[in-house]
Amino acid sequence: MQVQLETLSSLERRMNVALPLSVIDAQVAERLKRAARSAKIQGFRPGKAPMKIVEMNYGAQIREEVLGEQVQQGFYKAVSEQKLRVAGYPRFEPVAEAADAENFRFSAVFEVYPEVKVGDLSEKEIVRPLTPVSDAEVDKTIEILRKQRTRFSRTERAAQEGDRVIIDFKGTIDGVAFDGGTSENFPFQLGQGQMLPEFEAGVSGLKEGETRNVEVSFPEDYHGKEVAGKKAVFEITVKNVAEAQLPEVDADFAKALGIADGDVEKMRAEIRKNVEREVKRRLTARTKENVMQALLDATEIELPKALIQMEIGRLMEQARRDMEARGMKVKDMPFPPELFAEQAERRVALGLILADLVEANKLEAKPEQVKALVEEFADSYEEPADVIAWYYASPERLEGPTSMVLEDNVVEFVLGKSKVKEENLAFDVLMGNNA
Structure with missing residues (x-):
């Protein structure tokens, strides 16, 4: 096997390799013999077809397999001998040289690992x-756990921050309804930032069954581009107001957490x-x-x-x-x-x-x-x-x-x-x- 290494850049290399055709031909012949023992070819009993017929049917495929294996093996043997660390996969290319009837030539273009030298860390x-x-952090966590187990109970008073409300609303811009501006039985909790501030302020203070028209200005960077920067009027009807009830920090609460x-x-x-x-x-x-x-x-x-x-x-x-x-x-x-x-x-x-x-x-x-x-x-x-x-x-x-x-x-x-x-x-x- 003949090997020639070229440096294309700081990391890229080209390796030119020549493999003896005698070795490749010998392997192809050996595999053809093995294939002939069990080859199923129309007109012949298994294993009885003449070698020329076997070669006509299987020769090209077997030669391609042998070449592929020899290229891979030849490349990695050459890499090992040259002590190169290949980064990623090489790109194999055949080399046509009519004057060389004794070798199969190919080239492999690949990158090598860079030299790594960590700089001075003493001044970093x-x-x-x-x-x-x-x-205090434990208390904050307990408060989060309490909020996760919040229950809501219906109340007849006006909605306020922390309450869950269920509403119907219909929004219009210049008197025309727009996509996404209408909903029924829509639930959300006041004070959690789920809706635009003006919308929430319009709901706050309403009791069950009351209706109010609320003007809302959509921000310029609002995710709904068709309404961004525009003003809308929402007719809002409150259908339910429910007060948040957090569990007490007691034995039942502890048991719910696995104690x-x-x-x-x-x-x-x-x-x-x-x-x-x-x-x-x-x-x-x-x-x-x-x-x-x-x-x-x-x-x-x-x-x-x-x-x-x-x-x-x-x-x-x-x-x-x-x-x-x-x-x-x-x-x-x-x-x-x-x-x-x-x-x-x-x-x-x-x-x-x-x-x-x-x-x-x-x-x-x-x-x-x-x-x-x-x-x-x-x-x-x-x-x-x-x-x-x-x-x-x-x-x-x-x-x-x-x-x-x-x-x-x-x-x-x-x-x-x-x-x-x-x-x-x-x-x-x-x-x-x-x-």
Whole structure:
């Protein structure tokens, strides 16, 4: 086998390979013999057809298979000998050289992995957010749990903030009804921002059976473009007003949250534990994001186009599956690759940087680290032992926890090399203003 390597750019290479035709011909002949033993050819009993007839029927296909295998094997053997790290898949092209009757020649165009050199991290300032969990955060969480269990009871008084109302409404613009402007038995809760402020203000103060005309100005950036920036008049009739009733924080409430004996203090302790776990998870994610950005900022790296295209393909398929899981029909929906390009580039860059850091600094996930993380996962379930057993029943199931531990090791390594600035982060901000 003859190999010639050309450098097309900093990452792109062309490898020209010559394979002896004698080797290819010998393999084709051997496979034809094997095929002849069981070949079913019209006019001959199985295995009795002359070799020339077998070759006429199967020769082209077998030769194509042998060539494909020899090209693959020849390429990867040459790559191994040259000690090249191929990024993505090569593009094979035949080379026509009539003067060479002894070799089958082909070329392979491919990219190699770039050299990764992480820059100086000692001057990088990385923010590590801190969010303490106090009784106030536990109380906020309990309030959320109470609101999730809100019941509504009919009242004869006028509607006010917090009430659930059921209304009929008909909207017109310049006296003409418009799409989406009419509904019957429409429920919503006042004060939750479900409707435009002017609309809610018009409903507030009405009793069951009362009607009011309300003028509403749609914002310029309103999602319904046909009404954006226009004024509408809504005739609103209230059909039901119901007062919100939150459950008391008592034994029944505790039992509803899974505390068998209804002990409120046990309930608070369990809620605190869950809140602390979620706060830790979110803080870890934010710190990890800050570390990853610091690594990207500190490292200059040229990315193989093949890896970016592969990652774009993965992201597109993931988006398609996510949308299908939500019941959306996306079979023929186009997914422009450019929408995923930036995310793909970031993921490829981080993958290369992390792989280099792990190998250079021996940051691989240790079995005891993976076990500790799995046990942490399991602790939030009723039967932790069953969850742990599930993870360890298959090596594939441990891939997720192992990757997380590996990333955590990188995070701790980078924080140890850089300037860490601890900043307090409000609980409500950390939780996405859901509290």
